[in-house]
Amino acid sequence: MHFASEFTLNFMKAPKRRSQCPISSSLEVWGDKWSLLIIRDLMFNKRFTYGDFLKSEEKISTNILAARLLMLEKNDLIEKLEHPDSKAKVLYQLTQKGIDLIPVIVEINLWAEKYFQLTEEKKFLIKEIKLNKEKFISTSINSLLKN
Numbered sequence: 180m181h182f183a184s185e186f187t188l189n190f191m192k193a194p195k196r197r198s199q200c201p202i203s204s205s206l207e208v209w210g211d212k213w214s215l216l217i218i219r220d221l222m223f224n225k226r227f228t229y230g231d232f233l234k235s236e237e238k239i240s241t242n243i244l245a246a247r248l249l250m251l252e253k254n255d256l257i258e259k260l261e262h263p264d265s266k267a268k269v270l271y272q273l274t275q276k277g278i279d280l281i282p283v284i285v286e287i288n289l290w291a292e293k294y295f296q297l298t299e300e301k302k303f304l305i306k307e308i309k310l311n312k313e314k315f316i317s318t319s320i321n322s323l324l325k326n
């Protein structure tokens with residue numbers, strides 16, 4: 180086997196996990212604040228470009244954004260799509276594995292409502308979730324799958 184093939188095989192292997200604990204393993208994939216914010220933005224805004232993420236309220240730096248997008252892609256939570264208007268840009272979209280995090284994001288929102296001051300927009304979102312959590316999750320999933 181020549182070097183390029185060996186490198187490709189090693190790069191594509193599943194990352195080594197610290198432990199077999201499901202919480203630890205999950206946190207290694209999406210547990211830092213930036214990754215969850217990227218996932219949040221993709222869930223509620225469907226697709227974004229690199230530039231769109233840079234404009235988020237949280238002000239992620241370019242090097243962190245690039246690293247998190249690469250890590251999320253490597254772990255199959257997001258995928259790149261061709262941009263319909265520009266060959267210089269790509270669109271990012273959640274994969275099924277990423278979409279499956281919707282219930283986790285919903286529960287984080289419900290937890291945050293108990294302990295943080297929320298904007299009116301977030302209060303409205305929480306109200307929608309509380310009306311029928313299963314329907315909210317199902318509608319969110321279906322909306323993402325249509326794209």
